[in-house]
Amino acid sequence: MKIAVLVNEGPYQHQSADTAWNFCKAAIEAGHEIQRVFFYHDGVNNATKLTEPPQDDRHIVNRWASLNKEHGVDLVVCVAAAMRRGIVEANLAEGFRISGLGQLVESGIQADRVVTFGD
């Protein structure tokens, strides 16, 4: 199945980003395709390369990046939501790209399912 994922919450404060990442990983392992992960609302904070958690904690941003590197998952950050929250090309982590909301709509059209993670 072709699955699109929408992440609406930032990292660490809520579990959504963890759950979303685990979902993507499990879906890929089960043979599904993650068509795209779209980051919206505070979800855009998953994409800043300034993130530096303590060493004994998981690195949520790098974990997303590994999905892109190892499985070619398209990680898209909404430009309007990102600009509101100070996420720009200069601090965008590797593996992510900034684009418009049209990418979310396109996911809705192309994927068999859109799965939302957030409050």
Next chain:
Amino acid sequence: MSEGTVKKFMFVNRKAPYGSVYALESLEVVLITAAFDQDVSLAFLDDGVYQLVKGQDTKAVGMKNFSPTYRALEGYDIEKLYVERESLEARGLTEEQLLVDVQVLSQADMASLMAEQDVVLSF
């Protein structure tokens, strides 16, 4: 882009308009989806019904009053606005207090309408 594909997108609005950014950013997705010529409908339930209440004045909270956008939706051919009756009643609101024409549906009818959709995005 899958050319010519039209899917039924429903946007479910469940939160009050100014306590969080969800309502405002939901409207942005709604407008883009309409620009992609998709079949768009909006559902308002729980505190989301407050998004449509007439006479919003945001001066004191220092935020932009975006409620006029709901009246502009018609211009984007977005005419399917559904409000859950139980959510209105629980908050002592009536249809007359809303700033746009809506269809008020029971919880059960809202559920069947959601089941007919291809994509449901809840904000």
